[in-house]
Amino acid sequence: MRVAVIGAGISGLTFALSLARKGFELDLFERAETLEEVGAGIQLSPNASRLLLALGLGEELRRCVVAPDKLQIGNGQRLNLLAALPLGEWAQARYGAPYWLVHRADLQDVLLKAVRKEASVRLHLGAGVEAFDAQESGVAFEAAGKENHADLVVGADGLRSVVRRKLVSGAEPSPSTHVAWRVSIDVAAAPDWLDTSCTTLWMGPGWHVVHYPIRRGERLNIVAIEPQKATGPSGPVLFHAASEIATFFASETLREKWLPWPLQTVDPSLAWAKGRAVLLGDAAHAMLPTAAQGGAMGIEDAATLSAELARDGALAGQLARYELARKPRVRKVVSMAESNLQIYTMPSLVAGLRNTALLALPGEVLMRRQDWLYSFTA
Ligand SMILES: Cc1cc2nc3c(=O)[nH]c(=O)nc-3n(C[C@H](O)[C@H](O)[C@H](O)COP(=O)(O)OP(=O)(O)OC[C@H]3O[C@@H](n4cnc5c(N)ncnc54)[C@H](O)[C@@H]3O)c2cc1C
Numbered sequence: 001m002r003v004a005v006i007g008a009g010i011s012g013l014t015f016a017l018s019l020a021r022k023g024f025e026l027d028l029f030e031r032a033e034t035l036e037e038v039g040a041g042i043q044l045s046p047n048a049s050r051l052l053l054a055l056g057l058g059e060e061l062r063r064c065v066v067a068p069d070k071l072q073i074g075n076g077q078r079l080n081l082l083a084a085l086p087l088g089e090w091a092q093a094r095y096g097a098p099y100w101l102v103h104r105a106d107l108q109d110v111l112l113k114a115v116r117k118e119a120s121v122r123l124h125l126g127a128g129v130e131a132f133d134a135q136e137s138g139v140a141f142e143a144a145g146k147e148n149h150a151d152l153v154v155g156a157d158g159l160r161s162v163v164r165r166k167l168v169s170g171a172e173p174s175p176s177t178h179v180a181w182r183v184s185i186d187v188a189a190a191p192d193w194l195d196t197s198c199t200t201l202w203m204g205p206g207w208h209v210v211h212y213p214i215r216r217g218e219r220l221n222i223v224a225i226e227p228q229k230a231t232g233p234s235g236p237v238l239f240h241a242a243s244e245i246a247t248f249f250a251s252e253t254l255r256e257k258w259l260p261w262p263l264q265t266v267d268p269s270l271a272w273a274k275g276r277a278v279l280l281g282d283a284a285h286a287m288l289p290t291a292a293q294g295g296a297m298g299i300e301d302a303a304t305l306s307a308e309l310a311r312d313g314a315l316a317g318q319l320a321r322y323e324l325a326r327k328p329r330v331r332k333v334v335s336m337a338e339s340n341l342q343i344y345t346m347p348s349l350v351a352g353l354r355n356t357a358l359l360a361l362p363g364e365v366l367m368r369r370q371d372w373l374y375s376f377t378a
Contacts, residue, residue, distance in 0.1 A: 001024065001151045001152060001309070001315075002025070002026075002027075002138075002149065002150045002151045002152070003019060003024055003025075003026040003027070003150060003151070003152050003154060003309075004026070004027045004029060004129075004139070004141070004148060004150035004152070004153050004154065005019075005026055005027070005028045005029065005154045005156055006029050006129045006153060006154065006155050006156060006157045006162065006163055007029075007030060007031075007155070007156035007157035007158055007161075007281075007283070008028055008029075008030035008032075008035060008112070008115075008123070008125075008156075009108075009156060009158055009281065009282070009298070010042075010104075010107065010108065010111070010281070010295045010298050010299065011156040011280050011281025011282065011283075011295075011298030011299070011301060011302055012028060012030070012154075012156030012157075012280075012281070013028075013108065013111035013112060013115055014051070014052075014055070014111060014298065014299050014302040014303075015154060015156055015280060015301070015302035015305060015306060016028045016115050016118075016121050016123075017055055017111065017114050017115050017118065017121075017302075018055065018302050018303055018306035018307075019306040019309065019310075020115070020118040020120045020121050021055065021118075021306075022306055022307075022309070022310040023120075023310075024120065024306075024309070024310075025120040025121075025122075026120065026121055026122070027121075027122045027124060027148065027150070028115070028121055028122070028123045028124065029124045029127040029128070029129050029143045029144070029148075030123070030124065030125050030126075030127060031126070031127065031128035031129075031157075032125065032126070033125055033126040034125065035108055035112055035125070036105065040103075040104055040182045040184060040221060040223075040259075041101060041102065041103055041104065041184065041212060041214040041219075041221030042101075042102055042103075042104050042107060042292075042295050043099070043100070043101055043199065043212065043292040044065070044099070044100040044101070044102060044107075044295070044296065045099055045292065045293070045296055045370075045373070045374050046091060046092075046095035046096070046097035046098065046099055046374045046375070047095075047097075047296055047300065047373060047374050047375075047376045047377070047378070048295065048296035048299045048300070049061075049097045049098050049099070049100050050095075050096065050097035050377060051299050051300065051302075051303045051377075051378060052299065053097060054303075055114065056114070057110055057111070057114060060110040060113070060114075061100070061102070061107070061110055063216075064102060064103065064106040064107075064110070064215065064216060065098075065100040065101060065102045065106075065216075066100070066101040066102075066212070066213045066214060066215075066216065066217050067087070067088060067092075067098050067099065067100055067101075068087050068088065068099065068101060068197065068198035068199055068212065068213070069086070069087055069088035069089075069197070069198060070084045070085060070086055070087050070088065070198045070199075070363070071084070071085040071087055071198065071199045071200075071201070071367075072084050072085075072195065072198060072199070072200040072201070073085070073200075073201045073203070073358060074200065074201070074202050074203070075202075075203065075204075075351075075355055076202030076203050076204035076207070076208065076209060076245055077204050077205075077348075079193055079202070079244055079245070082355050082358040082359050083358045083359070083361070083363055083366055084363045085363040085364075085366050085367040086363055086364055086367055087099040087198070087199075087367075090364070090367075091367075091374070094367075094371075094374075094375070095371075095374045095375050096375075099374075101199065101212045101213060101214055101221075102214060103184075103214040103215050103219070103221075106214075106215070124143060124144050126144065127143040127144035128143065129141050129142070129143045129157075129162060130142075130162060131162065131166075132153055132162075132163075132166065132277075134153070134166070134275050134276050134277055136275070138150065138151055138276065139151070139152070139153045139276050139277070141153070150276075151276060151315070152276050152277070152278065152309075152315065153276060153277045153278075154277075154278055154279075154280065154305070155167075155277060155278065155279040155280070155283045155284075156279075156280050156281050156283060156298070157283050158281070158282045158283055158286070159173050159264055159266065159282050159283070159286045160173070161266075161279065161282075161283035161284075163277055163279055163283060164266070164270075164279055164283050164284070166277060167270075167271055167272075167273075167274045167277055167279065168270045168271050171266070171267075171270050173264040173265060173266050173286060174264060174265050174266075174267070175228075175262060175263075175264050176228075176262070176263035176264060176265060176288060177227055177228055178225050178226065178227055178228060178263050178288075178341065179225070179226065179227075179228045179260055179261065179262050179263060180223050180224070180225050180260075180261040180263055180289060181223070181224040181225075181226075181236045181258045181259065181260055181261070182221075182222070182223050182258070182259045182261055183221075183222050183254055183257045183258050183259065184214065184219050184220060184221045184222065185219065185220050185222070185253055185254065185257075186218065186219060186220070187213060187217065187218060187219065187220050189253045190220055191244070191248050193244060194211065194220075194248070196211075196213050196217070196220050197213065197217070198212065198213075199211075199212040200212070201344065202245065203343075203344045203345070203346070203351070203354075204245075204345070205345065205346065205347045205348045205351065206226065206227060206345050206347070207224065207225060207226040207227075207236070207345060208224075208225055208344040208345055209222065209223070209224045209225075209245065210222075210223045210292075211223070222254075223289070224236040224249065224258075225263075225289075225290070225341075225344075225345075228262065236249055236258065263288055263289070264286060265286050265287055265288060265334075266282065266283070266284065266285055266286040266287075268284065268285035268287075268327065268330045268331050268334055269327070269331065271323075272284045272322075272323045272326070272327070273319035273320070273322065273323050276315070278305065278319050278322065278323075280298060280301035280302060280305055281294075281295075281297070281298030281301055281302075282294060282298065284301070284330075285297065285330045285334065287330075287333065287334045287337050288334075288337040288338060288340075288341055289337070290337045290338075290340040290341045290344065291333055291336045291337035291340055291373075293333045293336075293337065293373070297329075297330055297333060299378075300326070300329075300376075300378035301322075301326055301330075301378075303378040304322055304325050304326055304378050305322045308321050308322045308325075329376070332372075333373065336373075
């Protein structure tokens with residue numbers, strides 16, 4: 001089978017590698033001339049790290065990741081901690097795989113190097129696929145100035161997927177009410193109150209902040225999420241109530257460095273496969289970042305789709321089984337991300353109850369609520 005993968009982000013690269021390891025030849029088309037990621041981090045939970053380890057990327061990844069020992073949750077207005085959920089060895093023992101923090105560029109680099117080593121993957125950079133013609137007999141499309149043919153087109157082309165638009169007409173992403181501001185700094189530039197060794201979530205009325213170390217602990221990744229309408233021209237504006245966070249966010253260290261990222265989502269219940277085309281990753285189900293799972297779901301999709309394609313049987317059945325296997329889990333993760341946003345940004349009136357519950361419950365009990373998500377093997 002001739003497989004054409006469109007998009008070399010986390011999902012497309014993982015899929016290309018997974019399929020090549022199963023003995024397939026494929027073409028990977030990427031619009032960008034060079035693969036670069038903006039300076040931001042990504043949390044890789046055990047459900048994702050176990051799949052990357054199974055692809056043999058452990059040694060390379062361990063050189064650039066941080067394995068934090070905990071996830072802290074705090075009241076962002078008073079800067080007092082409410083809970084510490086165990087990660088590190090506890091997560092490794094419970095889920096059989098590590099919880100990692102990594103710079104996106106490092107992850108992409110590890111995946112790209114592994115893909116380049118596969119003789120059966122032809123990587124085409126600077127090769128955008130803007131339209132394709134899918135017939136029963138095959139798919140034809142132009143890329144890199146020439147006509148290409150495939151038996152299957154895999155759309156790993158992200159939020160604005162060309163493949164999704166072809167599968168479901170008018171399937172545009174929906175803008176969220178919130179925007180994420182992202183920045184990364186040297187850990188040495190962080191103020192004393194900020195723990196640079198692990199993931200910390202600060203919650204405030206209408207906003208929240210997550211920060212964690214990347215690049216072997218040399219850099220700190222910070223994401224601040226607030227309503228779109230509150231956004232100022234050069235950084236988050238909602239933090240006046242939390243004086244120390246506000247002072248730090250407006251300080252020389254961060255000013256002018258914030259990158260706004262308006263959040264958008266794709267309804268995961270739309271079709272993911274039709275005829276000779278199939279979607280994975282953000283192209284199928286871009287979600288809010290409040291479960292830290294968008295990339296992980298793309299990695300899981302890649303494992304499931306490659307396994308289905310390697311099974312005997314007709315293409316229609318393979319694609320149908322992939323969609324059936326993935327959709328319920330992705331929908332559950334999407335609703336978790338939506339309810340997390342509500343919980344993290346609760347107004348002060350009800351936030352007291354949330355904070356009391358967090359203070360009362362042991363960290364392990366809170367972490368076990370993620371068992372269904374982290375112990376899963378796609
Ligand atoms: C603030 C924030 C924090 C996040 N934190 C986490 C986290 O901690 N953990 C986690 O798992 N996820 C996280 N995510 C989600 C994660 O970043 C995404 O889900 C993931 O990067 C999607 O990868 P993808 O490969 O599916 O799509 P993309 O990264 O969008 O890649 C698509 C690729 O396709 C290419 N392309 C697009 N169109 C074409 C075309 N027509 N022809 C050829 N190539 C094309 C693009 O150039 C790109 O390289 C976060 C997201 C945000 C916004």
